[in-house]
């Protein structure tokens with residue numbers, strides 16, 4: 001039941017997908033030397049938050065970034081929670097998280113459900129409308145994008161559908177690092193599951209980003225944490241810890257949902 005996770009806590013070059021794709025390729029090659037099962041990248045790793053230029057620089061359906069990740073996943077036999085990529089769809093530009101398995105197959109696309117007004121997302125992006133559930137290595141997981149973590153009911157919904165680990169990809173600013181850590185630790189404790197959260201480092205013209213990617217166990221303990229520089233974080237997790245914690249404090253049998261609405 002052990003799963004070896006790699007978090008690629010990278011900087012992103014503002015509005016330069018080509019350069020960012022070259023970096024992601026290098027990081028996958030580097031990470032593959034440590035043989036992780038799954039590697040995770042941050043939010044909008046191909047374009048960064050260059051929202052006003054997305055029409056020009058984002059791919060139609062994310063094709064170039066997705067194709068690159070598919071080739072690399074297959075070549076290095078690694079599952080990829082491919083952060084999110086900006087992509088032009090018929091009904092607008094979306095911020096879409098992609099999951100690719102180690103055979104190079106695209107198994108999940110989840111577009112950010114909650115758009116973050118403080119960073120003008122609502123002016124440039126269209127929200128998603130599907131869930132973040134997916135299965136890798138026969139384990140049920142779920143994925144979320146940045147601001148989504150402020151909506152506990154959204155994450156709980158995925159846990160109630162079976163997710164044992166919650167992946168989060170983000171461009172979370174340093175100004176609210178304390179929120180990032182507190183919210184993610186709380187989500188792990190209240191849902192009694194793993195949280196695997198990848199945040200970028202560096203800055204763009206509007207924000208400085210916090211790093212501090214985290215892996216938190218179902219008891220709420222931080223078992224791996226990045227600093228504020230580029231870093232590859234490697235950590236094995238044992239998914240049977242989820243059941244042990246749920247046996248010890250059985251919140252999922254003690255819930256009284258009939259009183260919650």
Ligand SMILES: O=C(O)CCC(=O)C(=O)O
Pocket residue numbers: 116119145146147148150171172173176179
């Ligand atoms: O909720 C926050 O404070 C940060 C959210 C964010 O940066 C985002 O969703 O891109």
